[in-house]
Structures are given as C-alpha cells and as structure tokens.
Amino acid sequence: LNPIENEAVVAEVLRRCGGAVELVDGASRVADELTCGSSPGMTWWGVHDFRLVKHDSLADLRAAADVGKGESVLYQESMWPPDDAKLRAQLTKCVRLLPHKSDTGGFFSALL
Structure with a gap:
C-alpha cells in the first residue's frame, strides 16, 4: 500500500488528463457496504x-x-503529493482496504 505506487499514480493521471477524468467516491461506498477495515486515500506522504x-x-x-x-x-x-489542493482533495475518494483490520490482503482502489 505504498502511496507512491497508488495515490501518486492516480494524481498524475488526473493531472495529465486535465479534468477530462474524475474520481468516483469509492471510499464512502466501501465504508457503507463492506465490513472489512478501510480508509480513504492519502493526501500526503x-x-x-x-x-x-x-x-x-x-x-x-x-x-x-x-x-x-x-x-x-x-x-x-x-x-x-500534488501541490494543487483540489487535486490532492480528490485522492480521498480512493479506497485503501487495510489487511490488519480484517485479516485479508491489502488493496488499493480508484474508480475513474
């Protein structure tokens, strides 16, 4: 769950697409539907x-x-982390499924 391999890649995709692509808020969906431990994407690392x-x-x-x-x-x-505050705030829409919270593997998800 390295943010350089996860959130940084998503941030760069969003930056390069210049607003043509946006993140769907997966963090709130997962929190409501799954019982395993999750957290929103990181905005600083x-x-x-x-x-x-x-x-x-x-x-x-x-x-x-x-x-x-x-x-x-x-x-x-x-x-x-991106300097652009709006871009950085979008990263909280990503989802981190935490292995130590639910005795599973760790996963990162971003819905574009």
Whole structure:
C-alpha cells in the first residue's frame, strides 16, 4: 500500500488528463457496504531516498549533498503529493482496504 505506487499514480493521471477524468467516491461506498477495515486515500506522504532520509520535494532531494546524481535521476516530481489542493482533495475518494483490520490482503482502489 505504498502511496507512491497508488495515490501518486492516480494524481498524475488526473493531472495529465486535465479534468477530462474524475474520481468516483469509492471510499464512502466501501465504508457503507463492506465490513472489512478501510480508509480513504492519502493526501500526503513522504518520499525518502535510499538512506531513508525524507525529502519535501524533488528540488530538496537534488540539493541534498549526500544524494548522488545517479540516484536523483531515479526520482520524478510526480512521486510527491500534488501541490494543487483540489487535486490532492480528490485522492480521498480512493479506497485503501487495510489487511490488519480484517485479516485479508491489502488493496488499493480508484474508480475513474
């Protein structure tokens, strides 16, 4: 349930589509219909380098003295939470099914 593999990807799809695609509110539907533990999508997350140092932005990561150029090229701006507050707020419509709440696997869902 890594937000860089989940919410960050959804945010980038929404950004690239420029309003042509929107999220359906799956979080409220799941909360009403399923008994397993769930939570809405995340709107903030940290991005860490290989030494597990958190960086607030891509520029911050690239400016870090201990991050080599070879490592910094592996990071993209889209890995961080979006700056646009409206876009970030839409991510709460995603659903995270939490494995520790219902003794199941963990799942992430986004309905476009």
